Amino acid sequence: MGTRVIWIASGCIECFWCQQLATDVFVHGQRGTEIRGAIRLDHQTSSNSTDRSPIDVSVLPNEESNFLQFVADGCPTKVIRLEGDWPAVGVADPF
Ligand code: SF4
Numbered sequence: 001m002g003t004r005v006i007w008i009a010s011g012c013i014e015c016f017w018c019q020q021l022a023t024d025v026f027v028h029g030q031r032g033t034e035i036r037g038a039i040r041l042d043h044q045t046s047s048n049s050t051d052r053s054p055i056d057v058s059v060l061p062n063e064e065s066n067f068l069q070f071v072a073d074g075c076p077t078k079v080i081r082l083e084g085d086w087p088a089v090g091v092a093d094p095f
Pocket residue numbers: 008011012013014015016017018019033074075076077078079080
């Protein structure tokens with residue numbers, strides 16, 4: 001499995017969708033929705049928009065990794081960004 005990165009772009013409206021569905025990944029932090037350090041290789045909790053730290057695949061189970069595409073598709077402002085070797089599935093993808 002290759003590198004996987006998840007980060008939050010500007011424009012989050014704090015609807016808590018992602019935080020409620022994937023509690024191991026998203027958290028309400030000091031600067032809005034952030035990616036938990038516990039699942040990142042750099043162990044920093046932030047939006048990960050500048051650091052772009054890969055997730056630690058030994059910590060985040062595959063089932064939850066795959067689920068994150070669904071979570072990103074459901075974000076009302078589409079600010080959850082997945083980069084790298086993510087599975088090409090998503091409920092909002094018509095193709
Ligand atoms: S689903 Fe999107 S808009 Fe809602 S809290 Fe998460 S990142 Fe913010």
